[in-house]
Amino acid sequence: MSAQNRIKRIGVPDIRARKGGEPLVCLTAYDFPMARLLDPHCDVLLVGDSLGMVVHGLDTTIGVTLDMMILHGKAVMRASKQALVVIDLPFGTYEASPEQAFASAARVLAETGAQAVKIESGVYAGDTIRFLTERGIPVMGHIGLKPQAALNEGGFKARGRSKTEWDRVIAEAKAADEAGAFAIVIEGVDEELAREITAQVSVPTIGIGASPACDGQILVTQDLLGLFDWAPKFVKRYASLGETVSDAVGRWAADVRSREFPAAEQTYRIKPNDR
Numbered sequence: 001m002s003a004q005n006r007i008k009r010i011g012v013p014d015i016r017a018r019k020g021g022e023p024l025v026c027l028t029a030y031d032f033p034m035a036r037l038l039d040p041h042c043d044v045l046l047v048g049d050s051l052g053m054v055v056h057g058l059d060t061t062i063g064v065t066l067d068m069m070i071l072h073g074k075a076v077m078r079a080s081k082q083a084l085v086v087i088d089l090p091f092g093t094y095e096a097s098p099e100q101a102f103a104s105a106a107r108v109l110a111e112t113g114a115q116a117v118k119i120e121s122g123v124y125a126g127d128t129i130r131f132l133t134e135r136g137i138p139v140m141g142h143i144g145l146k147p148q149a150a151l152n153e154g155g156f157k158a159r160g161r162s163k164t165e166w167d168r169v170i171a172e173a174k175a176a177d178e179a180g181a182f183a184i185v186i187e188g189v190d191e192e193l194a195r196e197i198t199a200q201v202s203v204p205t206i207g208i209g210a211s212p213a214c215d216g217q218i219l220v221t222q223d224l225l226g227l228f229d230w231a232p233k234f235v236k237r238y239a240s241l242g243e244t245v246s247d248a249v250g251r252w253a254a255d256v257r258s259r260e261f262p263a264a265e266q267t268y269r270i271k272p273n274d275r
């Protein structure tokens, strides 16, 4: 490929510059084939720790490890040419101290080649975000519904319903913004709160179940593609991948059982003198 034809990868400053501009298109990606399909359409590919639930069948994201994130991150990076690739730091790899977060984030970026990390950022995380960004690690914040807090919160619940919660989510947003996050995911809040946060912070907000009032949107790709029977209520399904896969495999299984498929198509043709 000539240097002129090479696609330029979207960088952290490009994302930051989209505040209030054309909405950011972001999706989760966990593996090579899907990342290759998503990459031309997306500004950001997030290797989310939701992979623990979507790919590995865990009940929550708590059991996801740094090694899992790195393995999936490498696969996504091999496929992606243009999107900014962000990798989640999983539970237990960044909360203890800024130093712990730096060691985890540095390992993720060095081993995968991704451009940034995301952390679920309560108000306390401001110090960590500042520590990382001052040392050259771009950080995306994640506020509102924080899936890694599921044990404490009793599941995945929308945030900002009471005055105290509303104030807490605003404080989380400000802490991430002031500490230098380049973008902030807002999960599971209503439109009024998403609009308020988006107006108050200097960087793009990326909503998931948080209304179109954000500077961009992100979804778990398998939810939008309809891979599973269940998806969160706010997700519009654009395909029924689960049914498509099940139907195709069912038809192939029937052909195999009835020996009806054209045998030649399922057989290597080896010429006698090749042996």
Ligand code: KIV
Pocket: 028, 046, 047, 048, 049, 050, 051, 088, 142, 185, 187, 208, 218, 219, 220
């Ligand atoms: O883990 C994840 O996939 C996420 C997004 C859905 C925002 O954090």
